[in-house]
Amino acid sequence: MSATAESVQERRAALKGLGTSRKRVEDARFTQGKGNYVDDIKLPDMLFGDFVRSQHAHARVKSIDTSAAMELPGVIAVLTAKDLEPLNLHWMPTLAGDKQMVLADGKVLFQGQEIAFVIAEDRYIAADAVDLVKVEFEELPVLVDPFKAELPDAPILREDIADEKEGAHGARRHPNHIFTWEQGDKAATETVIGEADVVAEEMVYYHRTHPCPMETCGSVASMDKVNGKLTLWGTFQAPHVVRTVASLLSGIAEHNIRVVSPDIGGGFGNKVGVYPGYVCSIVASIVTGKPVKWVEDRMENLSATAFARDYWMQGKIAATKEGKITGLWCHTTADHGAFDACADPTKYPAGFMNICTGSYDIPTAYLAVDGIYTNKAPGGVAYRCSFRVTEAAYFIERMIEVLAIKLNMDAAELRAKNFIRKDQFPYQSALGWEYDSGDYHTAWDKALESVGYSKLREEQSQRVEDFKAGKTRKLMGIGLCHFTEIVGAGPVKNCDILGMGMFDSCEIRIHPTGSALARLGTISQGQGHATTFAQILATEIGISADDITIEEGDTDTAPYGLGTYGSRSTPVAGAATAMAGRKIRAKAQMIAAYLLEVHDNDIEWEVDRFVVKGAPEKFKTMKEIAYASYNQAIPGVEPGLEAVSYYDPPNMTYPFGAYVCVMDVDVDTGVSDIRQFYALDDCGTRINPMIIEGQVHGGLTEALAIALGQEIAYDELGNVKTGTLMDFFIPTSWETPNYQTDFTETPSPHHPIGAKGVGESPNVGGVPAFSNAINDAFRAFGLTHTHMPHDHWRIWKTANELGLHAES
Amino acid sequence: MVLEEEVQIPLDRNTVFQALNDPEVLKQSIPGCEELKQITDTELEATVVIKFGPVKASFNSNVEVDPSQGPELFKLTGKGDAGVAGFVSGGADVHLDENDAGTLLRYVVNIDISGKLAQVGGRLIESTSKRIAKKFFANFEEVLLKRQT
Numbered sequence: 001m002s003a004t005a006e007s008v009q010e011r012r013a014a015l016k017g018l019g020t021s022r023k024r025v026e027d028a029r030f031t032q033g034k035g036n037y038v039d040d041i042k043l044p045d046m047l048f049g050d051f052v053r054s055q056h057a058h059a060r061v062k063s064i065d066t067s068a069a070m071e072l073p074g075v076i077a078v079l080t081a082k083d084l085e086p087l088n089l090h091w092m093p094t095l096a097g098d099k100q101m102v103l104a105d106g107k108v109l110f111q112g113q114e115i116a117f118v119i120a121e122d123r124y125i126a127a128d129a130v131d132l133v134k135v136e137f138e139e140l141p142v143l144v145d146p147f148k149a150e151l152p153d154a155p156i157l158r159e160d161i162a163d164e165k166e167g168a169h170g171a172r173r174h175p176n177h178i179f180t181w182e183q184g185d186k187a188a189t190e191t192v193i194g195e196a197d198v199v200a201e202e203m204v205y206y207h208r209t210h211p212c213p214m215e216t217c218g219s220v221a222s223m224d225k226v227n228g229k230l231t232l233w234g235t236f237q238a239p240h241v242v243r244t245v246a247s248l249l250s251g252i253a254e255h256n257i258r259v260v261s262p263d264i265g266g267g268f269g270n271k272v273g274v275y276p277g278y279v280c281s282i283v284a285s286i287v288t289g290k291p292v293k294w295v296e297d298r299m300e301n302l303s304a305t306a307f308a309r310d311y312w313m314q315g316k317i318a319a320t321k322e323g324k325i326t327g328l329w330c331h332t333t334a335d336h337g338a339f340d341a342c343a344d345p346t347k348y349p350a351g352f353m354n355i356c357t358g359s360y361d362i363p364t365a366y367l368a369v370d371g372i373y374t375n376k377a378p379g380g381v382a383y384r385c386s387f388r389v390t391e392a393a394y395f396i397e398r399m400i401e402v403l404a405i406k407l408n409m410d411a412a413e414l415r416a417k418n419f420i421r422k423d424q425f426p427y428q429s430a431l432g433w434e435y436d437s438g439d440y441h442t443a444w445d446k447a448l449e450s451v452g453y454s455k456l457r458e459e460q461s462q463r464v465e466d467f468k469a470g471k472t473r474k475l476m477g478i479g480l481c482h483f484t485e486i487v488g489a490g491p492v493k494n495c496d497i498l499g500m501g502m503f504d505s506c507e508i509r510i511h512p513t514g515s516a517l518a519r520l521g522t523i524s525q526g527q528g529h530a531t532t533f534a535q536i537l538a539t540e541i542g543i544s545a546d547d548i549t550i551e552e553g554d555t556d557t558a559p560y561g562l563g564t565y566g567s568r569s570t571p572v573a574g575a576a577t578a579m580a581g582r583k584i585r586a587k588a589q590m591i592a593a594y595l596l597e598v599h600d601n602d603i604e605w606e607v608d609r610f611v612v613k614g615a616p617e618k619f620k621t622m623k624e625i626a627y628a629s630y631n632q633a634i635p636g637v638e639p640g641l642e643a644v645s646y647y648d649p650p651n652m653t654y655p656f657g658a659y660v661c662v663m664d665v666d667v668d669t670g671v672s673d674i675r676q677f678y679a680l681d682d683c684g685t686r687i688n689p690m691i692i693e694g695q696v697h698g699g700l701t702e703a704l705a706i707a708l709g710q711e712i713a714y715d716e717l718g719n720v721k722t723g724t725l726m727d728f729f730i731p732t733s734w735e736t737p738n739y740q741t742d743f744t745e746t747p748s749p750h751h752p753i754g755a756k757g758v759g760e761s762p763n764v765g766g767v768p769a770f771s772n773a774i775n776d777a778f779r780a781f782g783l784t785h786t787h788m789p790h791d792h793w794r795i796w797k798t799a800n801e802l803g804l805h806a807e808s
Numbered sequence: 809m810v811l812e813e814e815v816q817i818p819l820d821r822n823t824v825f826q827a828l829n830d831p832e833v834l835k836q837s838i839p840g841c842e843e844l845k846q847i848t849d850t851e852l853e854a855t856v857v858i859k860f861g862p863v864k865a866s867f868n869s870n871v872e873v874d875p876s877q878g879p880e881l882f883k884l885t886g887k888g889d890a891g892v893a894g895f896v897s898g899g900a901d902v903h904l905d906e907n908d909a910g911t912l913l914r915y916v917v918n919i920d921i922s923g924k925l926a927q928v929g930g931r932l933i934e935s936t937s938k939r940i941a942k943k944f945f946a947n948f949e950e951v952l953l954k955r956q957t
Contacts, residue, residue, distance in 0.1 A: 055895050055923025056895065133892075299924070299928070719927060721926070723928065727931070
């Protein structure tokens with residue numbers, strides 16, 4: 001008996017399925033520099049496009065003179081809005097139901113906006129020609145402050161829709177106003193706040209930043225005029241959506257468009273949107289009959305493609321004297337820039353901001369979000385998070401800290417007092433979500449114990465005494481965070497983008513010799529899909545992950561899917577993979593029963609084979625079944641072993657985590673030093689612990705960047721002040737601390753394998769942990785809240801304003 | 809951005825003021841000035857090449873001078889267009905005070921900068937602008953003193 005058990009274990013290990021820290025199969029090519037990115041695509045006779053962009057944030061375009069550019073040898077054409085207008089491509093729809101200029105149509109609304117597209121024989125000639133295009137501007141007043149958008153003297157930005165009282169998301173009260181989105185019970189919440197023992201109020205600003213993937217956005221369009229087929233390679237997080245949108249916009253039938261996402265060098269939400277460069281490269285290829293490549297540079301990426309965040313969140317949180325939260329109120333002013341190009345499900349113009357009750361059992365809540373136009377780049381994408389979930393988590397985790405100060409209570413204790421209890425799941429939140437599962441108290445206790453929380457607080461108190469006594473100039477901050485995410489959009493009944501339901505898909509072919517090919521509707525940008533999806537499938541169908549090829553990103557071969565963002569790949573496509581695997585197994589069971597000459601019900605699945613119940617020596621392995629499925633006539637069963645699943649999840653998944661950050665802050669230099677960072681993540685079933693750890697490290701580092709310095713800052717003229725990596729903070733190994741990772745495992749009850757998604761958790765939870773640590777360092781000196789990013793200068797300024805630099 | 813600075817020139821106020829209105833003197837004094845044409849009594853057109861760190865920009869500039877409050881005050885406003893590199897607009901008030909050592913020039917310059925210059929050169933613009941202003945007056949003094957001899 002023990003021998004059999006051992007061999008079962010050995011066979012299970014050989015599959016390298018769920019729970020295995022399998023090395024990433026992608027890395028063989030990446031570590032050898034053999035990745036194939038958009039800019040690696042080189043086609044015969046390929047031309048290059050480059051944009052003339054606006055230097056002004058708001059101006060009328062009075063004239064565009066392309067004659068000098070056209071005279072430069074090697075320049076093929078210069079496209080302007082006038083050239084695109086007959087094709088009706090001078091404007092394009094955004095993912096948020098607004099429209100956006102492809103090339104400036106009479107005016108420009110943000111610095112870096114696309115004005116003309118130069119097509120030349122090489123990219124150097126194109127860049128030289130860009131300098132030769134003369135644009136005459138008439139400057140207009142610039143609006144950069146969303147709170148000034150509706151003042152009487154505010155310039156009207158969107159003259160094209162100035163008179164429209166209804167937008168894509170309901171009534172508009174002003175030409176610069178996009179939408180108001182309300183959730184929860186306003187009257188009840190205001191009553192609770194009016195009658196509460198304690199109310200804490202704060203304005204919490206989550207500043208504008210940018211996903212800044214290592215590879216910038218780009219595309220190569222190739223129109224084959226002989227067979228009428230358009231092929232478009234690009235940095236697309238959602239290639240199938242791009243195909244559908246390209247078909248709708250261009251009028252080219254969808255079967256004549258092939259969209260390919262090759263290797264992608266990081267997306268983080270930046271590559272979800274549709275950009276003028278894609279449209280212009282397509283038009284240029286149609287016009288010239290040659291392939292046209294467009295790849296933006298770093299400044300173009302930072303200043304013109306989709307930004308993230310920029311939410312001003314005014315909050316009120318009510319509680320009893322004992323610290324039981326009774327109500328939460330939030331009004332958000334959302335700066336969307338010049339066009340509403342947020343990548344959110346259609347019914348959620350502020351994404352899932354209504355997850356802002358966080359991990360807490362808050363009986364009454366109200367949220368309103370006002371979207372505002374300003375003279376800034378469009379975007380508002382989910383930068384390594386599900387739609388607006390980082391904003392929501394930052395808001396509630398700051399409000400909890402502010403409330404703890406008001407109650408004069410320990411912030412860890414306040415959290416524990418208000419967590420949704422394990423027995424309350426599935427939990428219906430006041431703002432409309434059904435949390436699928438969770439065990440917050442267990443995770444929280446484990447986190448606090450692991451870091452030695454009470455000792456840390458004692459040390460902190462001693463530090464304050466020492467500081468006051470002049471023995472040290474460094475304060476100590478303890479940043480706590482317990483976040484709950486909502487990922488895996490989503491049920492088609494409430495989640496779609498441009499009307500396209502947010503299901504996902506997997507198609508599996510088992511080859512006669514027992515290896516397999518699986519194709520999915522998602523696309524990896526570094527997440528390691530080729531590694532992890534093979535592991536899901538290995539456990540489901542008993543074929544080693546090493547014998548399964550995963551393919552994504554080519555719309556001619558992959559099944560239709562909505563792509564990879566918002567941690568939806570594992571919750572949705574991962575579920576489709578498991579479900580398709582189960583279809584394979586169901587057919588395999590019929591074949592095995594036939595081969596073993598028993599009834600279907602008399603055999604059972606065991607790791608990689610079907611075994612006759614009670615007769616373990618009688619079995620058929622999946623490999624044997626695969627061969628038989630193709631090569632043996634089985635009555636009533638079609639040849640072959642293939643399956644497809646299109647999975648529409650019944651609910652979203654709710655990963656959570658408990659993070660603690662311990663920091664020393666130098667009051668005189670503003671330098672923060674991260675002493676310890678502990679991250680406990682609960683992402684349900686863990687597919688590949690090594691990849692999870694890598695995801696957590698990466699997400700925490702991006703969180704560190706955002707919390708401690710990374711921003712897209714504008715001056716009052718609408719100039720992007722952080723348009724290069726000299727000013728836009730990307731942490732290096734110098735700034736990045738060691739991370740200590742940990743986990744609990746609370747499987748999702750509705751997901752086929754119980755997995756919840758993890759790639760974005762560390763960004764969602766990391767930002768509040770870093771920020772809370774900075775704020776906490778100054779709590780003893782009267783600070784309630786200070787805005788991110790907490791760069792050295794701002795920390796110094798905070799210390800200065802608190803009088804900590806005064807001569808003693 | 810506002811720049812305030814003062815410079816002492818060992819010449820009398822009228823001479824200095826006249827020189828500020830002399831296109832030939834200006835052309836020789838403005839660092840990187842490749843061309844300067846007088847359009848009317850008060851309007852000038854100039855081509856000026858300036859390097860802001862990694863960005864070299866050639867500005868096509870229109871400048872309007874206002875000598876009406878002279879010789880105590882010389883004013884100018886202008887715009888410079890460097891195409892995709894950026895756009896500069898602003899003005900300057902130059903106060904001329906006579907003293908024992910000649911003339912003390914106190915200037916207040918207001919500049920707004922847009923475009924790539926503001927992005928790439930953001931951290932360099934103030935120091936570059938100060939350097940250009942200093943260089944201008946150094947050249948200016950040199951040209952005038954040369955004329956005197």
